[in-house]
Amino acid sequence: MKHTTHRSTRLNIGHRYSEKETVIVTGSSGLIGAQIIKRLSENFNVVGLDREGNPHPPIEAECVCFDITSEESIKKAMERVNYAYGKKIASVVHLAAYYDFSGKPSSLYEEVTVKGTEKFVKVLQDFEVEQFIFSSTNLIYRPTEPRRKIHEDCPVAPNWDYPESKVDTEQIIRENRVDMKAVLLRLAGVYDEEGHSIPVSHQIQRIYEKQFTSHFYSGDTSHGNVFLHMEDLLDALEKTVEKRKALPEEIAINIGESETPSYQELQDTVGKLIHGEEWETYEIPKPIAKAGAWAMDLFGDPFIKPWMIDRADDHYELDISRAKELLNWEPEHSLIATLPDMIEKLKSDPLNWYKENHLEPPSELKKD
Incomplete structure (x- = not known):
């Protein structure tokens, strides 16, 4: 080069x-x-x-x-x-x-x-x-x-x-x-505040568009990532x-942040912020989820893939005491506290939010 x-x-x-x-x-x-x-x-x-x-x-x-x-x-x-x-x-x-x-x-x-x-x-x-x-x-x-x-x-x-x-x-x-x-x-x-997180922005998108898949999860909804x-x-x-x-x-x-939000907590928070209600989420067996993911992949779903289902139960919480001691660092933000700003940006300018997060907007937004 x-x-x-x-x-x-x-x-x-x-x-x-x-x-x-x-x-x-x-x-x-x-x-x-x-x-x-x-x-x-x-x-x-x-x-x-x-x-x-x-x-x-x-x-x-x-x-x-x-x-x-x-x-x-x-x-x-x-x-x-x-x-x-x-x-x-x-x-x-x-x-x-x-x-x-x-x-x-x-x-x-x-x-x-x-x-x-x-x-x-x-x-x-x-x-x-x-x-x-x-x-x-x-x-x-x-x-x-x-x-x-x-x-x-x-x-x-x-x-x-x-x-x-x-x-x-x-x-x-x-x-x-x-x-x-x-x-x-x-x-x-x-x-x-714009999103700029692939898993978070896709989770928000599914709930915002009331996609069928937004109500189902193939892992333990009490688990989550940091x-x-x-x-x-x-x-x-x-x-x-x-x-x-x-x-x-x-x-x-x-x-990382000292507290890890569960998948269910994210679902409920996003559901309330967008639609004013907790989001009903059901755990489904992995074989069924994999079959559904395979079908959605076949018909062009941009996100949910069978490999993600194998790791849906993974849970991460970080001990950040070393960062506090050596760097005098600890986080001043949290994802849950930032979600209202993120959702407000989505509501105020949906097309720009989709663009910022490299997502395909629904057809009704394109018409507007």
């Missing part, structure tokens, strides 16, 4: 002599990358590394395009970093990874997330990198039961390609970090960079 620098306003400023230290953000054009760049740029020179083409990182960062699957491309990108900023790098916030919610196996998990990170970390050994932050996931852990929290030393048991790629990449970082400090942030599912507001995630990333000198040489840290 061609190596290109897009932010020409930064080319000749001489940042290697700046008092500001340098931070690199990979996956810098994504939703998280673009926002953490804006945060960090107040105190650091920020370089955004991502694939060539739109969207580009925000103007606060110099955009250096690279292909993380190509060692040659990574080296060329880092040559640009060395030329403009020197070899000293305060922190690398590594967000670039492959993700596909369809659940289908893909070689890209290995090529992008695992091998791509391995190539990147090895090239970074030619630089003086103080800290390497990796965005892992809470899904690497073995699921738990309600009121039994998962701490960082609990067993890992990834059960599909995405978390498996994160476990493999964590190990790659441990084996190849050399003198870099490594922070493995195990993140919960991210959302904000979530994380975007602003709380940005706070955690910023504090991880700021406290890099005080952190251990290698550490894993859970980042």
Whole structure:
């Protein structure tokens, strides 16, 4: 892939002599990358590394395009970093990874997330990198039961390609970090007031449209997943960079909300906010649910897939005491408290909400 620098306003400023230290953000054009760049740029020179083409990182960062699957491309990108900023790098916030919610196996998990990170970390050994932050996931852990929290030393048991790629990449970082400090942030599912969470936005969509499937669930409705507001995630990333000198040489840290809403709680809350009533939800046997999911997939349903049914009983609750102790971080938001804002945005501008969440609006909205 061609190596290109897009932010020409930064080319000749001489940042290697700046008092500001340098931070690199990979996956810098994504939703998280673009926002953490804006945060960090107040105190650091920020370089955004991502694939060539739109969207580009925000103007606060110099955009250096690279292909993380190509060692040659990574080296060329880092040559640009060395030329403009020197070899000293305060922190690398590594967000670039492959993700596909369809659940289908893909070689890209290995090529992008695992091998791509391995190539990147090895090239970074030619630089003086103080800290390497990796965005892992809470899904690497073995699921738990309600009121039994998962701490960082609990067993890992990834059960599909995405978390498996994160476990493999964590190990790659441990084996190849050399003198870099490594922070493995195990993140919960991210959302904000617009939605921007695939499972949450689809759950809202089903209830908003009164879909037949919105009343059925193939798992234990008292179980659920843990979530994380975007602003709380940005706070955690910023504090991880700021406290890099005080952190251990290698550490894993859970980042998520301390309370996990159950599937039923989400159903009832969304139902009340949209339709003014609790949402009747019935648990159905997995074989029946799989047959129904297969039929919906055949006729074009965009979300519910048979693989999700196997994991419908999975439950995650995080112990975040390490984040409190080492980062002085704890979440200030909760998904349940944010749902009213999310639903209000849906009600006030449904078409925009569907667009923001990459959902196909119902035909009646298109007519309006």
